[in-house]
Amino acid sequence: MNQIHYSPSVQRVDALTMNRVLRNTYMLLGMTLLFSAAMAGVSMALNWPHPGMLITLVGYFGLLFATTKLRNSGWGLVSVFALTGFMGATLGPIINMYTTAFSNGTELVMMAMGGTAVIFLAMSGLALTSKRDFSFLGKFLFVGILVAFLAGLGAVFFQFQPLMLAVSAMFVMLMAGLILFETQQIVRGGETNYIMATVTLFVSIFNLFTSLLHLLGFALGED
Template sequence: MNLNKAVIARPESEVLATNKMLRNTYMLLSMTLLFSALTAGLSMTLNLPHPGMVLTLVGYFGLLFLTTKLRNSAWGLVSIFALTGFMGLTLGPIINQYLHAFTNGDQLVMTALGGTGVIFLGLSAYALTTRKDFSFMGGFLMVGVLVAFLAGLGAIFFTIPALSLAVSAMFILLMAGMILFETSNIVHGGETNYIMATISLYVSIYNLFLSLLQLLGVFGGDD
């Protein structure tokens, strides 16, 4: 009798833990996205210059390392807001560039923002409702992101517009895969730290938005 109760109670406790993990992750994700939007708006209002690729990468990886180290303490929350706030500051000048470079810049930005929201909500809902296990995508996504990142650096250093567009298209697919992978990871208990889960989803949303914006600027922008 006791054994049967234990068998029944264990799945219930796992469901409760998963629901708590999802609730904490999406609440923190919403707060970091709002904070990032606030810092991006501040950057746009003050017309701050973009810090450049080197400083952006140093700031991102430095704050990411710090957040990872502090993920199990309250300071991890401070660190993740520092990370997402910094990324918002780097995003503001990019949005300003599109607003000033294209007569329909505001439409491009809103379309990219709407597209990012639709993709994220759609993929998250699919992973949550079907509860499919997408853990098999982990290795492929890791290699794909590395290849796309190196290709992106090559496109910048050697000024290859076609390669830059290809990288943006790759990142859209890879970030879509990352959203499925991370959401599935949470559902199936592969990720139990909501700070790390939030970082993964935030970075996916950030890169997805930038990639959509770049493609929209090339194919739909009016000079």
């Protein structure tokens, strides 16, 4: 049986490619997070109302589809900022709601941000240093996110608070797993498009933050 041998030069090229994708992903992720935060700040300052579930879902999935189609062109960058800016604009009214509904609303927001940062750094660090293969998480995460999304729609439609809390807890675990999975995909060459890698990590961070905020508001919110 013939064996395929990879030369050191090929391995160096692969390593350089993965390092470039990782570097570009983190650079773009940082810029989109800043832009999204700026849009959230604008929507908070202008007291924009939340657009509602229908407009939010149409806007999100529409811009996500556009980003996926344009991921290999310069327009993909424009689409990424449109998507993350839109998500930031929808986040502003949510933060305003917590800061006005709870006397410790600002503290809750800061705690959710801190928790999100800790989880992101922990999962990223694990993905970058662990020799364990986490690719088995892919199918589980896909099914889990689909189930949690549908359950979330049902919880909102029926206004069933226990299910809302359960969905938020599910999303915290699923988004932590998605950060771990996607980062290792980049490191091991499974994801070579930094635009799509950025979108995946941004959406993970966004959902992680909002889910933590919901849980903290329920557990620690003070009237």
